[in-house]
Every structure is written in C-alpha cells, then in structure tokens.
Amino acid sequence: MEDFYPMTRKGFDKLKAELEHFEGVVMPSIAEKIGAARSEGDLKENAEYHAQREAQGLMQAKINLIRTKLAKAQIIDPATLPRDQVSFGATVTVRDPDLGDEEVFTLVGAGEEDYDQGRILITSPMASGLLGKKIGEVAKIPAPKGSYELEILSISFDYLDGDS
Numbered sequence: 001m002e003d004f005y006p007m008t009r010k011g012f013d014k015l016k017a018e019l020e021h022f023e024g025v026v027m028p029s030i031a032e033k034i035g036a037a038r039s040e041g042d043l044k045e046n047a048e049y050h051a052q053r054e055a056q057g058l059m060q061a062k063i064n065l066i067r068t069k070l071a072k073a074q075i076i077d078p079a080t081l082p083r084d085q086v087s088f089g090a091t092v093t094v095r096d097p098d099l100g101d102e103e104v105f106t107l108v109g110a111g112e113e114d115y116d117q118g119r120i121l122i123t124s125p126m127a128s129g130l131l132g133k134k135i136g137e138v139a140k141i142p143a144p145k146g147s148y149e150l151e152i153l154s155i156s157f158d159y160l161d162g163d164s
Helices: 009-038 047-071 125-130 158-163
Strands: 005-007 073-075 091-095 102-108 119-121 138-143 146-156
Touching (some): 009 047, 047 073, 102 125, 125 146
Antiparallel strands (some): 091 146
C-alpha cells in the first residue's frame, strides 16, 4: 500500500465529499433495505437480505479505502512543481517509437483519476516511468511481459493551471 497519496486540494475535497455521501446517504439507505428484508422472515432463503448485506460490505470497503487515502493525503501545491519535466499534474503527449501511436496522459492524484479521459494516477507504473522525463527523452515503462518505451513529445500543465 502507498505511504502517501499525492493529490490536489480539489481531489482531496472531492474524496471528502464522496465519503460524506457514502456515510450519510448510501449506508443509511442500505441499512433501511436490510431492515425491510429482515422483516420479511426467514433470513436463510432471503435473497434480498443477502444482497443488501453484500452491498453493505462492499460500500464499507469503499469507505475504508477513501478514509485511508484522506488520512495519507499529501496535498501538492502546483506552483512548486518544475515545468520543464514530467511531474504531478502534467499533461504529456507521448509516442510509441515502435508503433508510431501517440497518446495523451495527465498525471493526477487520488480522487481525480478518469481513465476514459486519460487522467492516470501519479502512483501508477505508467506515470512512474514518465516522471522526471523531459521533451525528447524516452521513458521505459514496466509491463507484465517486460517493458516498452514512450518518447516524450510535449509537456503542459493546463490541467493544474485551470483546476488548482
């Protein structure tokens, strides 16, 4: 597990709001459903009861994970970051030298990841391989079957400049 979770103030606030919603709205709703299902009689064959108990366990696991992330949060001040290399909050355009494919990734903290939008966690293997690289350098990214290379084409900080 991580020693700390780097994130912006916005990511911290988003996780905190999500935790409050889960604890104040979702868990009480599940508890009500468990109570209603319990009142229907025999619990051994009560599928609704067992489904809600499972939902309660999964929700509690999510709550615990968010609490851990908030407790180990390290708020990053975007003003202190180097702008000439890949670092937290950087939007990086990379090219696979073997395939010629270009991709764009933004390195973000907990609570701000969105893989469909190319926002990857700063603690991911991909981000770790890109960190510290400058335009024109090649990053070696660890993968299950060896590694692959990505050339850094551009670095910008539009994500942090607009959202910090």
